Amino acid sequence: MLWACVLLPQLALDGVLRRRPPSEEPLVLVSGPAQQRIVHAASRSARAAGLYRGQSLAAAQAMLHRFAMVDYDASDEAGWHRLLAAWAYRYSGEVGLLTHAVVLEVSRSLGLFGPWPRFESLLREDLAGLGFRHRIALAPTPQAAYVLAGAHDGMAVTTPPTLRSALAPVAVAHARLPDGAAHALSSMGIRTLGQLLAMPRAGLQRRFGADLVLQLDRLVGEQPSSMESFRPSDAFELRMEWAHEIEHVEALMFPLRRLTGDLSAYLAGRDGGVQRFEVVLEHRNMPATRVPVGMLAAARDAALLFDCARGRLERVALPQPVVAMQLLAPDLPPFVPAGRDLFDARLANAMPLDQLRERLRSRLGEHAVQRLHRTVDPRPERAQTSSPHVAKAPWPETRLRPAWLLESPLPLRGPPPEILAGPERIETGWWDGGDMRRDYYVVRTAQGQCAWAYCPPGKQGAWMLHGWFA
Known part of the structure; x- marks a missing residue:
């Protein structure tokens, strides 16, 4: 292993x-009781100014004013x-x-x-x-x-035989030994792990107890590790708090990007996705503002999660300044990556369709982006409808239909068009009083446009335009 x-x-x-x-x-973390505050950790610029871990807060303030x-x-x-x-x-x-x-x-x-x-x-x-x-x-x-x-x-x-030689020069003070053992060994003249590993185990056990010997055996692989395996939780919750107040939504984008990036890393670790999560904005003197974020399919891409959350957050009017932000994802469904072609011909900077769809929904509203799907009615005016939450499904037929269907047919003016395909007879609607009998053709107009038009059954004339092909 x-x-x-x-x-x-x-x-x-x-x-x-x-x-x-x-x-x-400069920034420092401080800990300890109120009267004995110490520097727990110091940033790089703070250390460059002379601050260090374990220093009293009073001494740090005397050394660095701000x-x-x-x-x-x-x-x-x-x-x-x-x-x-x-x-x-x-x-x-x-x-x-x-x-x-x-x-x-x-x-x-x-x-x-x-x-x-x-x-x-x-x-x-x-x-x-x-x-x-x-x-x-x-x-x-x-x-x-x-x-x-x-x-x-x-x-x-990479090999057990070379492990002892790699550990030999390590100082016992840095060997993660049981409490007190490193100091006692140093006082005996045992400075390195090489010296310690060469000592008789029976003598070490009498002097320091079984814990030290067991730790050394685990170190070199002579005893199995007792470490527990970690398993990620089935829910995600992360909170960020700051000392100042944020009054504008634009200033929330930096913490939001961090939170969604952490969510993406968490999801990648457990090989899952998220379809719904909630951004919670905390205020000092009133209940939190809750911003739900939902997507049409489970996702885990950091840019997509951020775009969806940002689009919804930008439409929120803050009732009070924000002092903390939470991201809650209680349900983490399985994630199925979208299929990709082996030779993808898209431009390098092209946005994936799922990301574009979710960005538009977050910016324009939940129902602004619709998906067309077929109905069982063969009449062109009623053959398709739209819905924001229809699952992807193949079209049941492959008959030629125009990309732009007019809301109602219009007379096709000008010289007679050139017939490219047809006729396709549609005779239906008798059951609800909307019966129709038409012969549809794919035609090219005198201006070179490709159109979908129909005539009365068995006749060519009095053309009615019903759609345009791209």
Whole structure:
């Protein structure tokens, strides 16, 4: 087996930064009791100004006069952690959660996604798009991949015999050992994992207990891992909150794009789609504004989800400024990708039909886009109708019909037309008093237009125009 570890060294900070537009303003997460606030994490610009993790808030404020502060929220961090685990489920059916890390078994996925260098680049590209900094390593055990990701970003160990030599130079302080063990080992002169692995296990167990020995056995693959497999939930719920108030719908597009992008990543991980979801806008002093979003078919493309939600949100009049936004998708149906031709002749920048349809519906209204379908009535005026929610189905016949059918027939003026096809006799309607007897022809007019016209049965003259061919 081969395990990839995605280490997330600044998960909580990245979760906050991705909610905010790009900015060089220093930002810190703060935690601790009210009288002993400390810096939990600092952005790059804040670290460049001298702020660091564990620093007291008073000292940070004395060093840097102006910076943004956000309270550290452990539940928020756990939510991002689960989101990334659901994303990793896209690449492997066996995913586990470790502290600030996601591990996934990839030996069975390499045949699908390519050799490890290509697989690794796919992981990094996705994580960069989601806005999370990361370190990645590959090893035969999840614990070894976890340790190596912290020590050497990009390291790949593919065979058990080379695992011990790769782990040997890692400092015991960075080996994810049980609490207190690293300090005690360092005081004994044991600085590296190579030295620790060479020590007799019986002596280690007497001195440090069974937990340390079991951890080392799992590290090198001599004992199976006890890690629980992660399974994505059958519903999606994500919330974004900000300290300021947003008064205009246009300013909500940035968080909306993030939320729909996260929903798309979640759906790709569980190989599902979404047909209905809800955007909830929270206000300070009144009930939330709820914006339902529905599509004609299950989808998971990030651009399509954003377009549908944006079109509906742009038509909302905000009763009060917005302080938080939620995206709720309680029902996640299976997703069936649309069929594509092997040699697709569409232009590179052409928009897929499903995306164009949903964009028009969100901008113009639920019933603005209709689909034509046939009826059982053979009369041309009643042979088709329209509906916004008709499933795709083949037309029951292939007789030639014009793309533009006139609402009512008109006399065809001018010289007699040239007959191209026909006649096709339509004799029907006797059961409801709307009986008709007509001979239809495909004709070309003197101006070169291709038309659909009819005459009385058995005669050619007194032409009536009923439609135009494109």
